[in-house]
Amino acid sequence: MTVDKGKFITVEGGEGAGKSSNLAFIRDLLEQSGVEVVFTREPGGTALGEEIRDLLLGHKHTGMAKDTELMLMFAARAEHLARIILPALNAGKWVLCDRFTDASYAYQGGGRGIEMARIRALEEWVQQGLKPDLTLLLDLPIETGLDRAGQRSEPDRFEVEQHAFFERVRSAYLDIARRDSQRVRVIDAAVPLAQVQAQIRLLMDRFVQVQRHG
């Protein structure tokens, strides 16, 4: 098979949704289809972006203003696009990214309450029309996700937020999926991992087929 043009795939979800558990699975599926995949994440993905990630997730700047948080997310994203994402796509590679701009709408827009129009302005500036070709949204009830996430190590600056924050994040994500249902596919992530991966396999197989045969 020859895929001439790189595709951009992102994976999103709330706390404990299982992104880490499923990203390697998605990468394997793509590689088995003969696709060259660049695997990356946000915030981060570059040396500078990873430093910004430390500022954003660490507890050193606990009272960070929400606009600062939003702009740091987009600063890391600008670097990520320039150095990793766009060069890979232009070289015909596929990019699989752990979170992208939908997370800014969900966390900074839904969670922190920043006006969506302001996020859109940054999106247009930084991305100049680039959007993911496919986004998998791993969705599950907040309690289930927090229970799963609670079994891990020390919580980061987002993970210490209250329940209502995560409800707003979830609802913002589902809103995006409703408005952009062609791009954003919702996966029921509350079921056992094998069932989550069966849903993902179905979607990915279909997506790859469409890229091959139109």
Ligand code: Z5A
């Ligand atoms: N953020 C933002 O605010 N704005 C932005 O624009 C961007 C990001 C890009 C870092 O994200 C933070 O940045 C994030 C949003 C914010 N906030 N937080 N928190 P991150 O993606 O690096 O961190 P994370 O959301 O905490 O993801 P994670 O740590 O990688 O969790 P996860 O991938 O969703 O879950 P997991 O580690 O795969 O699974 C959690 C546990 O559940 C684990 O023990 C698994 O074995 C288990 N698990 C997974 N799936 C299942 C099923 N199906 N059944 C049972 N158990 C399961």
